[in-house]
Amino acid sequence: MNVAIAPSPQVKVWDLPLRLFHWCLVAACGTALVSGFLLNANWLSLHIWAGGFILALLGARMVWGLTGPTYARFRNFTLAPSTAIAHVKDILNGTVHREGGHNPLGAWMVTFFFIALTLVCLSGLGLLGGMFKQGPLKAYLSFATGGLLREPHELLAWLVLMLVAAHIGGVVFESIRSRENLARAMVTGKKVKGFIPAAHDFAARPTLALAIIAVAGAAIGWAAISANALPAWGVRQVTANSAWQEECGDCHMAFHPTLLPATSWQGIMTSLDDHFGEDASLPASTAAAISDYLRANSAETSDSLAANVFRKMSETRPLEITQTPFWLRRHEHIPEATFKAAPVNSRQNCAACHGDATAGTFAPQSISIPKETVK
Amino acid sequence: MKTGTVLAALCVVGLTMPAMAGPREDILQGYASAAKSADAGFTGFDAARGKTLYGQQNTASAESPSCASCHSASPLEPGKTRAGKIIDPMAVSATPDRYTDAAKVEKWFGRNCNTVLGRDCTAVEKGDFITYLSSL
Numbered sequence: 001m002n003v004a005i006a007p008s009p010q011v012k013v014w015d016l017p018l019r020l021f022h023w024c025l026v027a028a029c030g031t032a033l034v035s036g037f038l039l040n041a042n043w044l045s046l047h048i049w050a051g052g053f054i055l056a057l058l059g060a061r062m063v064w065g066l067t068g069p070t071y072a073r074f075r076n077f078t079l080a081p082s083t084a085i086a087h088v089k090d091i092l093n094g095t096v097h098r099e100g101g102h103n104p105l106g107a108w109m110v111t112f113f114f115i116a117l118t119l120v121c122l123s124g125l126g127l128l129g130g131m132f133k134q135g136p137l138k139a140y141l142s143f144a145t146g147g148l149l150r151e152p153h154e155l156l157a158w159l160v161l162m163l164v165a166a167h168i169g170g171v172v173f174e175s176i177r178s179r180e181n182l183a184r185a186m187v188t189g190k191k192v193k194g195f196i197p198a199a200h201d202f203a204a205r206p207t208l209a210l211a212i213i214a215v216a217g218a219a220i221g222w223a224a225i226s227a228n229a230l231p232a233w234g235v236r237q238v239t240a241n242s243a244w245q246e247e248c249g250d251c252h253m254a255f256h257p258t259l260l261p262a263t264s265w266q267g268i269m270t271s272l273d274d275h276f277g278e279d280a281s282l283p284a285s286t287a288a289a290i291s292d293y294l295r296a297n298s299a300e301t302s303d304s305l306a307a308n309v310f311r312k313m314s315e316t317r318p319l320e321i322t323q324t325p326f327w328l329r330r331h332e333h334i335p336e337a338t339f340k341a342a343p344v345n346s347r348q349n350c351a352a353c354h355g356d357a358t359a360g361t362f363a364p365q366s367i368s369i370p371k372e373t374v375k
Numbered sequence: 376m377k378t379g380t381v382l383a384a385l386c387v388v389g390l391t392m393p394a395m396a397g398p399r400e401d402i403l404q405g406y407a408s409a410a411k412s413a414d415a416g417f418t419g420f421d422a423a424r425g426k427t428l429y430g431q432q433n434t435a436s437a438e439s440p441s442c443a444s445c446h447s448a449s450p451l452e453p454g455k456t457r458a459g460k461i462i463d464p465m466a467v468s469a470t471p472d473r474y475t476d477a478a479k480v481e482k483w484f485g486r487n488c489n490t491v492l493g494r495d496c497t498a499v500e501k502g503d504f505i506t507y508l509s510s511l
Contacts, residue, residue, distance in 0.1 A: 252458035277438050278457070279489040282482075345459025 010190040013071045013100050015204065021061050022186055028053045029117070029164065036157055041364035048128065048135070055121045056217070058114060063212045069204035071100060076198040077107040084108060091177070098178045098195040109170060113163045120156035123149045130233075131305055132363065136223070139230035143308045234303025238360065241293045243286055251280070252348040256360030257297035258307040259321050265294040267319050306362045322347045334369070341372045398475040399467070403505055405477070409498035417499065425507025428500055429465075435493030442491060442504075450508055466511040474505045 014022075032050035035043040065074040078084075087104040090097060097103075102110055129137025130146015175182045185191050231237070238257055248254040257265070269291035273281040282290070299307040314323035321327055331347070339347050350357040355366035403420070410417040429442045429450065438457055439445060446465045447454035454462040463470040474480050480501075488496035496504070 250460070251456040252460055273489075276457075277436060277490075279486040281486060281489075345455060345461075346457070348458040349460070 009193045011193050012189050013191050014186060014189040015069050015072060017064055018072045019186060019189055021057055025057050042367055044364040051121045051124050054117055058118055060213055063209050067205045067209040070198050070202050073202050075200050076101050078104050079107055096178055100195045100197050109167055116156055116159050116163060120160055123153040127153050133232035133235055136227035138232040139227060142233055143303045236297060236302035238297045244290045244293050247282055253351050257294045258299050258302040258304060258360045259310050261300055261311055262295040262298040264319050265298055306360055343370055343373050402474055402477050402480055403502055406498040406502035420502040420506040422507040422510045425503035428504055433491055436490055439490050450511055465508050467509045468511055
């Protein structure tokens with residue numbers, strides 16, 4: 001027998017753009033958090049795209065908060081401390097009110113969340129520009145400045161993670177307390193009738209919203225693309241030198257001059273007759289020319305990531321890139337067998353795994369350990 | 376007397392090498408005359424001695440005990456430097472432009488003999504080496 005249950009009358013609160021925003025933000029934050037915390041450097045591109053998408057979503061949400069319908073408007077976010085305190089008291093008393101939009105704690109949470117997300121994305125952009133010399137800020141930030149943003153970026157990411165947990169906890173708690181599935185409401189957009197309506201009623205102005213988003217989006221996009229085309233801050237443009245290329249590229253790839261400080265190059269060029277156990281000696285004039293070239297373009301002259309990280313040498317073996325603390329740290333998880341097997345063949349064959357090694361760039365996106373070839 | 380040496384060298388080269396002039400022959404001829412002036416009893420280069428030099432184990436360097444350690448056991452196969460870079464085969468039949476640039480040949484004999492043997496190679500050794508690798 002079918003028992004007809006009269007559906008409770010429902011009212012639309014969350015409009016479609018707002019719901020799309022919400023679930024896109026869930027996907028983008030999930031992607032950014034997973035790629036940032038759990039995945040290795042190869043996934044940086046995905047991480048960057050997720051971050052850029054979050055910024056775009058937040059921008060659109062700002063516009064919709066000023067032009068959208070009633071429950072999308074920021075005017076209806078009740079942020080007065082007194083209301084929040086009253087809400088907490090209600091929770092403690094067991095008094096249940098159902099709000100149409102966000103309850104006062106929810107409004108605070110969403111506000112915090114937007115601020116934290118904006119900051120985490122901006123610090124990420126700074127970090128990307130300064131340290132990795134990529135993105136729209138690469139022309140404006142030094143490696144050191146980018147480095148200052150590293151910890152804040154990570155701390156803010158943890159904060160976002162905590163806010164996500166608090167948000168999910170709050171939704172579950174409030175859903176049980178008010179006997180209404182709030183997550184489903186964010187899918188269907190509807191809540192059961194009988195809630196406290198928002199203080200102010202607004203009609204949505206989608207054309208205005210679209211116009212603002214189109215104009216602002218085009219302006220920001222254009223600015224970002226033009227900034228991205230500028231040369232990166234402090235990165236030395238090294239012109240290849242044929243003597244160096246020929247004489248230093250016979251036994252291993254010719255290591256980019258920005259990979260070692262001038263004193264190390266000096267040390268190498270004055271000991272070529274016993275070069276790591278081999279005689280690599282050159283006529284004095286050729287050696288002098290190469291030495292000048294290497295020292296004129298040494299690590300100190302460039303602000304690239306590689307030039308910065310390889311400036312700190314091993315104390316006992318100051319002539320080797322592969323003995324620097326950074327190199328050892330970043331390659332310690334690669335098994336010896338991978339370095340030994342073809343086509344890598346040795347640690348010195350940077351170009352086998354770093355597609356941009358000859359340019360001295362070493363971007364995380366260009367890393368790919370080749371498959372072992374069997375002879 | 377000087378003319379005599381050169382003539383003698385030319386005779387030796389004429390006997391040991393195909394009578395075809397080219398950069399490799401010029402290089403060998405130079406080594407032959409140097410060998411002759413160092414030892415009047417020099418009678419010509421020998422591929423068998425060159426083969427021995429190519430493969431023999433030495434003690435000057437633990438990492439590079441022989442020419443073959445970089446240049447591969449068979450001169451017809453590509454070799455590999457200690458730092459992993461592939462070296463084209465040493466046999467002229469596999470890499471036709473081998474031993475045709477005198478400066479390059481001298482540079483590498485200078486380096487590699489010193490690394491592997493701990494000393495310079497003699498003109499005879501150099502000539503034997505090239506003769507061997509031209510004969511494969």
